[in-house]
Amino acid sequence: MLMRSQNTWYVPQTASPPSIASAVETVAQSSAIGGRLKALIICCHGSPGYIGIGTGISQSDASAFARPGLRGRIQQLWIRACLVARVQTADGSGTSAPGLRPFVTGAVDGGDLCQALADALQCEVVASTELQAASPESTGTTSRFGIPELPFGMMDEWDGLVARFRPRVAPRFERFPSLWLPNPSDVTQADIFPGR
Structure with missing residues (x-):
């Protein structure tokens, strides 16, 4: 299943977290129904604790999004990027490949x-x-590396274990089929979030 976004933007590599937050704030205030976005979808590369959009977003950059004109104006933020919510150990392990x-x-x-x-x-x-x-079924195009590629502004289903975070509430987890793991049921919440 493919989903198309109504308002898709290309974010340049030079865009800082504050400039990304400012752009989202403008859209949320001016073009969203009732001044609120149902969903903001970030689709890019990622790594544990890192969103590879613009100059990159890490935990120290989250405060850039605590803008008075942006707080409470987004119902859901979907980060469609590899591994962002995963725990990585000091030796760099914790990535699933x-x-x-x-x-x-x-x-x-x-x-x-x-x-x-x-x-x-x-x-x-x-x-x-x-x-x-x-997934190969959801797209007819491939990248120069032979990997299935989605058209600009589109996304397909999640792969593997997905975490949902809400303000001041413990995360919830949901399992989706995985293209990468032959038996995804072998990977549990405890494997990815030790101690949670």
């Missing part, structure tokens, strides 16, 4: 970034703990 180089080094709890965004925006944040990919 052998040899995958993280964007950040050291121990990172991706849940902390997602919770900080949920608190800053006062909305539900939905993010992946596993690798994300377009």
Whole structure:
């Protein structure tokens, strides 16, 4: 199943977290029904605790989204990027693919970034703990690496374990089929979020 966004933007690599927050604030205030967006979908590359959009968003950047004109104006933030909500250990493990180089080094709890965004925006944040990919059935195009690719402004279903964060509430988890793991039921919440 493919979903198309009504208002799709290309975000340049030079866009800082405050400039991204400002642009979202403008859209939420001016073009959303009742000054509120039902969903903001960020579709980009990611790593545990890191959203690879613009110059990148990590936990220390979440405060850029705590703008008075943006708080409470988004019902859900979907972060469709690999591994963002996953916990990565100090040695860099915790990624779900052998040899995958993280964007950040050291121990990172991706849940902390997602919770900080949920608190800053006062909305539900939905993010992946596993690798994300377009399913071969959902797209007819492939990248130069031979990987199925979605048309601009489109997204398909989640892959693997997905976490939902709400302001000041413990995260909830939902399992989707995975293109990467032969038996995704082998991976549990405890494997990805030790101690939660």
